[in-house]
């Protein structure tokens with residue numbers, strides 16, 4: 001579902017969603033330069049294929065932190081799925097159909113129900129709250145639910161400047177709650193002008209967060225810790241030193257610092273800095289199986305997709321999500337085969353224009 005088809009799906013989702021929800025999902029920070037750059041940058045990377053290789057049994061599976069995944073495509077953590085579909089993250093988990101799903105801590109279905117709906121592994125994404133007790137309670141809920149990894153998002157010390165949300169006064173309606181916080185925290189957003197989500201982040205997220213947060217999280221769980229939001233190669237090295245099990249090269253889909261480099265440019269430098277000491281994942285603007293192949297060729301072990309999953313969910317519920325992911329996988333296998341690669345691991349810099 002590359003290019004035009006994905007744009008058509010987004011258009012269908014847009015017709016179904018209230019304006020403020022569409023804007024929240026689609027939007028980015030400030031002038032949204034990084035949102036566009038993320039997408040464009042993958043398209044600028046060209047291929048140099050090999051021929052006469054037997055690709056009759058091309059295998060897209062990848063190994064990640066001890067688990068074999070059927071596909072390198074992972075569902076990125078995105079907040080508030082009930083704004084797109086009444087079944088929310090449970091529908092997304094069913095639509096993920098055996099693929100790895102990262103569920104946002106700001107989900108509208110509780111993590112145990114997300115895991116129950118999923119047929120593949122689920123990781124819980126975490127923000128660190130001013131009250132560390134809340135974050136630790138979420139860790140316990142994730143462990144009890146059967147999550148197999150924790151994703152620590154580190155690129156939201158403060159909220160990005162989301163002009164669309166500010167203009168729309170974006171907030172969760174009273175009928176939808178942040179379901180992971182029941183009994184821990186009031187689930188609504190504070191009243192006031194502008195974006196309710198920005199006020200929530202200002203009140204609850206810990207802006208004093210530093211590298212000790214990674215060792216703190218490692219000290220309270222035995223689950224693997226994946227640090228999401230790495231952009232600088234030195235931070236890739238620091239993540240290794242801090243004990244992270246993997247990193248995600250991400251600029252939060254252009255929703256935090258506008259003017260940040262597209263992740264396709266950042267990835268090779270972070271991969272180089274990490275020197276194979278842990279897997280590097282990437283997200284931001286990947287929209288086709290060709291983009292997935294480009295990312296793996298640049299050294300990513302797997303990739304995450306955010307907005308396309310939300311468009312599938314809004315336009316077609318669980319079937320819509322499955323359709324988006326199946327199409328990405330089918331395109332990826334076709335691209336691998338046309339590049340002369342039998343397995344995802346065989347993708348390397350040699351299949352790209354130097």
Ligand SMILES: Cc1cc2nc3c(=O)[nH]c(=O)nc-3n(C[C@H](O)[C@H](O)[C@H](O)COP(=O)(O)O)c2cc1C
Nearest residue numbers: 025076077078079104153252253284285305306307
């Ligand atoms: C509507 C929306 C909500 C998001 N919520 C979260 C979140 O709760 N936690 C998080 O770590 N990242 C969140 N992200 C960022 C995504 O995980 C991911 O980094 C980004 O969407 C990838 O870019 P893409 O949408 O271009 O694929 C969100 C992104 C979107 C679009």
Ligand SMILES: CCCCCCC(=O)C(=O)O
Nearest residue numbers: 079159160197198201255
């Ligand atoms: C305005 C910052 C919101 C952070 C929480 C949700 C999220 O990650 C996103 O909307 O992006």
